[in-house]
Amino acid sequence: MKFDSQTYRVETDNQLGFKILIAGIAALLLSAIGYFTHSKQFFFSYLVAYTFWVSIGLGGLFFVMLSHLTGTVWGIVLRRIIESIMMALPVMAIFFIPLIFGFHDLYHWSHAEAVAEDPLLQSKAPYLNVPFFIIRTGIYFGIWYLLARKLYALSLQQDEQPTNEQIVKMRRVSGPGMVLFAVTTAFASFDWIMSLDAHWYSTIFGVYFFAGSFLGALSFLVIVSAWLHNKDILTGTITIEHYHDLGRLIFAFVIFWGYMAFSQFFLIWYANIPEETIWYQHRWTGSWNIISLFLVIGNFLIPFVLLMPRAIKRNRNKMFVLAIWILVTHWVDLFWLITPNLHHHGAHFSWMDLTLFVGMGGIFVSLFWKYLTKGALVPVKDPKLQESIQFSNA
């Protein structure tokens, strides 16, 4: 891999992307064995891995639109990397197809006989039914695809022939895009994750899912930047000042995630209505309470304390380790949301949790890498690029 610091392009024979892709496919094939031995476990593990990688892509889409709307200067050097995360998102629609075959294993409401004897499910049936569920997912991905493609195309166009118009257009797309993003992300989390326990509902659930998604995307971004730096790529472009700001954003969203998690728990705990409390009861049964406590400490307290000092935010290696830690806890967060519906009596990790995570991740990361290396690694013709490189936190 050779990096040209004049054009900001990497010359690569794409061996790396290919290797990641092969690893991903191999892991997916291995997981397929699990489908035949224990299909219920397979689909739950699948859903955890699926929501994890979709959430990273969603966080990327959010970050791109946020950058355009706020007119960020510091974030311009990171924009192409985030855009590549965003572009890997629409392809995840393909991975939804196997899930359709797992509806009966995953979603209680998809059983006609269960609905027949359950008045609550009957009243929810106009929304929670298989055809509408699939149509909704199609709509979410349709919107995400259109937004991502438009923003990416405009950004590439800017590399060729920069005009003011592209910047204006990117902002015009991002404004309504943000609203659509909020609605689709919330409903996607309601559909995919919350409806696993169809009796239970929480209006804040979508925000909780979003908070974790953006944390995941930011951590992914830190990992990629630090890895590129390690390979002598973009060393003078993404400076320690950018890590400092990423650290602050992660810090803010760690608090935001904690705030959402506490708000959701607090109201349900206080009201103590059986149909709501049962959801937390499931997550406090057996060894699940360890996972619940782990989330409070691992996804909130530890990063909260560690990200406070300036010295850690301004240290590339420490940020790299912390980002990996947050990605792990983000995965545990989704695991904690989804898997108690399968293992009621206590937390249980399956080998498929790992293989499906690696499998889908392999596809996701190789796609990300393909988009990243397609052109320049930064928006080279952005009028504020130089300002972004020289950005300083004073």
Add this chain to the structure above:
Amino acid sequence: MSKQKVVGLLAEFPHPGALLKAAEKMREAGFQDYDCHSPFPIHGMDQAMGEKRSPLGWMVGILAFIGFTAGMTLEWWTSAVDYPLVISGKPFFSYPAYGPVAFAFMVIFGAFTAVLGMSVLNKLPRFHHPVFYSDRFAKASDDGFFVSVENTDPQFDTEKTRVFLEEIGGQHVELLLETDEEQALENE
């Protein structure tokens, strides 16, 4: 004619860049009690002047933690020790319910520390400063860039410092003279 005391020197610089360079030279020359005045913040000025990082963040952090503890303690004392009441069948020490109050305590302690601490560190409130003896100094809120040196600086020497300020590009270098109020009125 009463004796007037020299309390400092004031030099004007033509543009922000010149002020930044001047600040660096002042720092290199080892001055301590000097300050730069500009109508707007100048990037890099903190480094140029060699300012240390403010301890305010630590003060806010510590006080916020104390505030959190105070809120928790208050609620524990009132609802579990001093006057225990059963509320919706929950234990007396229901710490999740204390969260919002403890959070609010944390915020208010942190916010007050930030405002008051900032004032104390900046030696505020202060109603007067020698630089205001200069008539030119009014430009500092419009288009003037100034360096002021106070006589409390160990290196301060009226003549030498004046020459130094002129050497580093200062214009209209003037002495800041302390006059008592009567005399100031006479002069008007």
